Amino acid sequence: DADVTQTPRNRITKTGKRIMLECSQTKGHDRMYWYRQDPGLGLRLIYYSFDVKDINKGEISDGYSVSRQAQAKFSLSLESAIPNQTALYFCATSDGGMKETQYFGPGTRLLVL
């Protein structure tokens, strides 16, 4: 079984709808991240969390919110989806420390019409 899972894998929604993307991990890592990937822009950090009580904004947090329900779960919400939020979204985890390496989920393709 995959260490980092994301649901759904694909989602089509309409402008103005609220949607939630979920991420679960079995790696036992404290740190979790949400990124979006757009063509030609690489990955950009939306939010990150170092533990259940810690939530931090990333480079592009506007229009998004997150919830860290447990060490293993980190959800990303689009409160009112807009077309320019159409992207590939990745969740990642890491164990932190000086040798931090992030491990990524399979991604969620989101299309906002």
Add this chain to the structure above:
Amino acid sequence: AQKVTQAQTEISVVEKEDVTLDCVYETRDTTYYLFWYKQPPSGELVFLIRRNSFDEQNEISGRYSWNFQKSTSSFNFTITASQVVDSAVYFCALSEARNNNDMRFGAGTRLTVKP
């Protein structure tokens, strides 16, 4: 702020050719980490390597090798005797120790290996 530049948007080679993917970075930190990830057509991101700023030794892993040069702020990735399965988008990334929550990615290089 840290920055990663992958100037090559797309590269196309024929199988068995060697290919080098360039990565140039900017940082003001003295302690930082560099990464390469592979994104095959299936879309997932696969971790390839991590390097810290104090270790400039080049690394070889099978057909893959990495050349880290602090003098030119580069962390280039070479695939020797490329294969069709190497076709993917490759991302270089940088995180600073003082800010290691914030990993900045380059825009990626799409490598196509033709049979």
